[in-house]
Amino acid sequence: MSNKNELITADDETSDSDFISRLKRPFIDFNNADRSGRVDILGRLGLFIPAVASTLIIVLVLAFLWVESATIFGDPSGGIGIIINPTWDPNRDMYGIAVFIVGSLMCTGLAIGIAVPLGIGGAIFLSEFCPMRLRQPIKMIVEMMAAIPSIVYGLWAFLVLVPVVKNNIAPIFGSDSNGLSLLAGGIILAIMLLPTVVTISNDALQTVPRSLREASLALGATQSETSRKIVLSAALPGVGAAVVLSLGRAVGETMAVLMVTGNSLQIPYSLFDPTYVMTSIITNQLGYAFVFPLWRSALFAVGLILLIMSICFTLTAKLFIKWGMKTRGYI
Amino acid sequence: MSTLEILLQKIDPRPGFREARKSRRHFTDYVFKILLGIVMVVIISPFFLVLIEVASAGFSQVFGFGQGQGIEFFTTFPGAGLLGGIRNAFVGTIELIAIASAVGIPLSVFGAVYINEYTRPGISREVIEFTSDVLAGIPSIVFGAFGFAFLVDFLHLGMGLVSGSLTLAFMMIPTVLRTTQEALRQVPMSLREASLALGATKWSTTWNVTLRAAFPGVITGVLLAIGRVMGETAPLIFTAGNSLSVPTELTGPGSWVASMPYTIWAYVSDPRAYLQDKAHGTALALMMMVLAIDLVANLISRKVTRRLV
Amino acid sequence: MPEFKHQIEVEGLSTWFGKKKILKDITCHFKDNTVTAIMGPSGCGKSTLLRTLNRLNDLVPSFKRMGNVRFRGEDIYGVGSSVYDLRKHIGMVFQKPNPFPMSIRENITYGPKLHGTNDEDDLEKIVESSLRKAALWDEVKDELDHPAPNLSGGQQQRLCIARALSVNPPVILADEPVSALDPISAAKIEELIVELKKDYTIILVTHNVQQAFRVSDQSAFLYLGELVEFDETKRILEAPHDERTEAFITGRIG
Structure with missing residues (x-):
């Protein structure tokens, strides 16, 4: 039944609290779903991966900038003072x-x-x-x-x-x-x-x-x-x-x-x-x-x-x- | 008579509404409009100045018939003394953009669909939106530095086609993500x-209805992002290297790749005078490509608004 | 100064937007110190007629006009007449409340300042008397410096009326001023209009027959750009001469 799946999605959208169970739930029902229901679950997964990846890249850019520049801010010859030091x-x-x-x-x-x-x-x-x-x-x-x-x-x-x-x-x-x-x-x-x-x-x-x-x-x-x-x-x-x-x-x-x-x-x-x-x-x-x-x-x-x-x-x-x-x- | 009326008599004792045509207010109005017209001319004149400068020396390169000119400008390698065409840069740019689009566009479009259609509005969504807004505003050289630190250095990919195009892909992600979200938001609930x-x-609704309705908006965003990264030099300086031919391998120096913006920079700073002409030719070609993409995006988005209004 | 019987006289007025003829040969006059309602179904040209009276249609590039509109006996479209001065003498209230995004006080002083009143005391008096006339003074006198868009819809519309009164125009045009408001606010505005007719000539566009009956003395019925009837409201509503008017009043067209 495809509307069984529909119910799950609707349920999903009302309970925001438990992220992990939200991720797991579609898979539990995968075997019970009919064809369009399975496509639905796979499609959701197919969209989830890019969402994570693009978010991850955004986080990566910020992380790398931070990690790379941490060296100078932690060094005695550098420190936060470099931003007012003109030499x-x-x-x-x-x-x-x-x-x-x-x-x-x-x-x-x-x-x-x-x-x-x-x-x-x-x-x-x-x-x-x-x-x-x-x-x-x-x-x-x-x-x-x-x-x-x-x-x-x-x-x-x-x-x-x-x-x-x-x-x-x-x-x-x-x-x-x-x-x-x-x-x-x-x-x-x-x-x-x-x-x-x-x-x-x-x-x-x-x-x-x-x-x-x-x-x-x-x-x-x-x-x-x-x-x-x-x-x-x-x-x-x-x-x-x-x-x-x-x-x-x-x-x-x-x-x-x-x-x-x-x-x-x-x-x-x-x-x-x-x-x-x-x-x-x-x-x-x-x-x-x-x-x-x-x-x-x-x-x-x-x-x-x-x-x-x-x-x-x-x-x-x-x-x-x-x-x-x-x-x-x-x- | 009320106080108000007495007051107003004081302001304007004339009973009629006739006023001399050349009153101060008419004059100010007129001058203000003329002034703004002049300002508008000043604003758009650089477009023509740049176009004239680029075309003055570049036209014969792109449309001429000499050695390394016209079609040869795009089909021959620079060769000895860089006297030939810019095939290395032309092919390089196409390859870089193709790979960057193949990686960046699906990631950001599908990512945006998931974020917009499958998650509830909440803190996590706002954080993603805010960080991508921030990232869309980050200077391109910072992306270059990130690509260098992450791809070239940390992942040991080395400079070349892969690192260069992935850096461009990263640059596309925030822009395309946000424009796609915007387009999806325009689709009525x-x-x-x-x-x-x-x-x-949900899937077939998203795929067949929502995404289809948002498609023109998505395409516009994608085209604008492609046009933008096509002209980027800074992210490629430390990630793509440079080459006088096209890349033959995926890693190592054989994968180094030239691009049109980088070539313009290299040629302009070169003391050999004839390279200035080559730089102009490359700039003209690049400008034509970018403006063509922009024009298509513009036409699509105009069609979109016309349909929505 | 030319002689005139009525503040506004319209003679043989036809207007076009591009090729589309909106008003067809309209002749009427609006009596002083009365409320004249312009009625008619949507798209009949009510608003166009109103906006032709203070030349607000001039902004539409495709607008064309034939015939005369006279304000105090002078042709408002005539050579040498100042549109800015005209609009100062003909106030306007719009369909939706549209206070400027500034404080209540600035909303009122905007008009007088444009026309050269800069004295603080004078402005202060204008603010008070305009707000009093619009029956808003008691509600807002302590918050004159608050942003006007924070007022309720009905208050906003009364503020817009006060704003129109601030330059003391003899004529006020009102374009369905209550259609965007709740019934209670609407009733207040209607009361206010009746009150104001003692000092002003009011021209009110409405598509609501009951409202026209409650508020107006004179009525004009427009249908597809034609002036079908123009007479005392009571007469028109009780014994319409034209069957189109009757159809509108009984709700068969509209």
Whole structure:
């Protein structure tokens, strides 16, 4: 009887307590089940294995990062202090990673500073003012921008943007930079973030009920007043989530930033100084470092910090979404 | 007259509703719209700048007729002085993506089905969802480092096709898992209930009804994930190695494999000028592949939303 | 200033969305200090007519219009008329309560601030008098800074009415303002509408005959975009001239 099996499933879903007995139960009934009942049991098992495997891989990534970086945090020459120590010199067993953290934060800050105002403006344009005929093509271009591989952006930035910074922008400010700089990194990063900011903010603006816009217009507000004071404020949680998510992308971006920031072990004091970001140090040195336990572990520690940042961003984005659901009922 | 009316008289003493066309508010409205239009142009202009730069030197490589150009760009190996085509990278990318998809997609799609259809919402489910959200946001270089530590070093697989493609597969898992879950969640509960009410088993309901209804959404997620890992360089640097030909073995140096993104990186940083053109050609080809996949995903997802609305 | 008999006069109004004709040659006028109900089955163009009066349909790109709508004797679609100023003089209440996601106070002060009132004391007075008129003051006077979406549905709708009153429009358009509310809240809103007609001209869209009977003085019956009857509510409901009106009232169409 196939409905016998059905009963079991229903039962399953009400008693959550004993995980082991839940796993065992289908097998006990396997012999009693008819053909479709057996397929059902096998199918369930066939799905259970991938579920465990994919969960396991997720856990593995986290575990390996932790285990690999534990060495440096447990070592007397390392310890938790490396995150505020600015000296990175593997030859002398000094693994301060503050330079990279500061470099990443500055580069990201610059990129966010450029991308967020532009991106939100673009999203407002797309959602509120864009002529119908242009909306789809623009959305498509923005989505395609998100799909362009980071190495292609890197190639463009390295061959076009860096010379522009060197020849056209730096001289204005009296700098003789060679173009490989914080500024170049910030600009290319901003370009790569814009699609994320525009797309997610646009989605958030679109979920704002039409009736709110109409209520504002019916009070005599202009369209721009409505979009700034009502639509944007109503979509604020979603826009906040967009910003946080793009922050996560910015900190983790590797190839394009690596190619244009100059990778010099110093904290940049001007926009035209070179800098070294967290992802770049892993990319550049893991190949040599893997036979030296401390050096390698320090690089994994950088990876772990990237992971922790990523967790913070994900959590913040979730908070924004929760806030939106609570105060607005939509996101 | 009420206080309110007196007040409002103060605000706007004119009894009529006529207002000069060029009032300050009209003007601000107008300027704001124009400004945002300009912002939009600024936002999308990099797309064309990148396209022009890549196509300027890459077009003749991909569509030209010289030695190592046009179809030869994809069918000949680099050869002496790297003057030939990029067959090693082209085939390498295809092989890497094929294996990564074969491993990563079933794991994540079926895993998502189990998590969404067979488990009750609860702590364990939330933990899985949260960790995959976190993992989807992890920098690709961290995946590269993990692939190196786990596959190359810990499991002694060595660099090459296997390690490289498995690393890419790991990268796909969180993305595909979450998009599949999202697609399954869009399937209305009543559809499942209708099938169950006909006496169908959970499995046949899941397989024939739920998954079929969610299929376009799943495919979109899968395509987006493929397009994303296709352009990844960072995870491959420490896991796939590099090669001037295609892999012939499963382990050892014979399994080392080139990829298009890696080739772009290697060629751009090379001092030989003609390799810049090869890098542009590779970038153009890669961009066309990725954008084509993206376009298909876009068309499918548009069809999906049109059907759902 | 042109002479006018009624706040709003509609003359030969026809509207289209794309190729679809929604309103067909409508001529009517709305008397001051009365409640006029616009009745009709779903899709007959009630809401379109209402939204044409404050030009909210302008936002729909495919919207086309022929004929005149005059507010205080001036053509609202005429050259040089300001749509923002028009909407300030014609308030609107929507089908579902739609308070802005801000505090109660900010909801009320939003309109006056747009139109140039920035004095704190003035704003404070407007908040109080608007909320009083909407019979909400006693319920919310201690929580003016709480978020408006936390109010109950009926309170939200009264807040929306207060928001519309905040710029003191002589005319208020109400688009099925109680259809999304529970019966008790609905009754309160209906009472409020009757109360407000002393100071305002109210145009109420409804598909509920009983409601029209309870609340309105004048009624317009629309059917498939045509204005079938326009007269005193009592007369229409007791002795409809047209058989379509009778069919609607007795519940045979709707």
